[in-house]
Amino acid sequence: MVPGNWILPRRNFESPSLLTSTVAAMRSYIDTSSGSRRTLRGYHQAPRRRAGPTASDNAVSPAFREMLSMLILSARLPSSNPSVEEVAVASREMREEIIPLFRNVAPEIHGGGAYLNEANVDFPEGEWQAAFYGEENYRRLWEIKQKWDPEHVFYATTAVGSEGWTVRGGVSGVKTQNGRLCRV
Numbered sequence: 001m002v003p004g005n006w007i008l009p010r011r012n013f014e015s016p017s018l019l020t021s022t023v024a025a026m027r028s029y030i031d032t033s034s035g036s037r038r039t040l041r042g043y044h045q046a047p048r049r050r051a052g053p054t055a056s057d058n059a060v061s062p063a064f065r066e067m068l069s070m071l072i073l074s075a076r077l078p079s080s081n082p083s084v085e086e087v088a089v090a091s092r093e094m095r096e097e098i099i100p101l102f103r104n105v106a107p108e109i110h111g112g113g114a115y116l117n118e119a120n121v122d123f124p125e126g127e128w129q130a131a132f133y134g135e136e137n138y139r140r141l142w143e144i145k146q147k148w149d150p151e152h153v154f155y156a157t158t159a160v161g162s163e164g165w166t167v168r169g170g171v172s173g174v175k176t177q178n179g180r181l182c183r184v
Contacts, residue, residue: 001039001074002090004120006102009066009111010046021105029073029101041072059141062134063113070115073098091175094120108134121157122175128158155181 012022030038045067075090075098082090099120106112114123114131123131129138141160145152152161157177169179 001076002087002094002120003118004073004075004094004099005115005118006071006073006099006106007061007063007067007111007113007115008069008071008102008106009063010068011066011111012106013068018105025101025105026071029098032097038076039072039074043070043072044068045070059133059137061113061132061137063108063111066111071102072118073102091120091122095122095124099123103131116158119158123158126163129163132158133160
């Protein structure tokens with residue numbers, strides 16, 4: 001499977017209209033599985049604001065401060081040994097159909113987001129920064145990166161500043177680290 005997730009804030013469960021929209025998104029995700037079986041798992045947590053760091057004191061995504069549930073999503077592959085083209089189709093399904101379904105009911109500006117360690121890294125350019133870090137956090141982290149790593153020595157697929165790099169020589173439609181890492 002091609003994995004993905006989306007964080008749903010408390011407000012999506014407290015507001016009757018948002019709850020209706022959230023449940024409708026979950027049903028749509030399951031009902032439109034286009035012949036492949038999808039899974040829907042979730043972590044349900046209720047973080048509290050306790051004495052200590054605030055959102056501006058660390059790099060934790062603001063979505064974690066509002067989270068009530070994190071849905072674990074999947075786009076199924078047709079076999080245990082899929083072709084690159086089949087992986088590309090599943091990645092496109094996650095990027096263009098599944099994630100937007102949940103992002104629409106819980107956008108980042110209203111407490112939604114994605115957990116980087118269990119996410120699909122194939123977000124469209126310009127969207128993963130807000131999903132994984134929160135827009136304000138990302139801007140601040142970018143400034144810190146510029147100060148302490150101005151040559152951009154440290155790289156990871158969705159790390160702060162990685163939009164300045166691309167992997168060339170990989171297969172089109174599949175996010176890969178197999179190829180040459182080049183500056184954009």
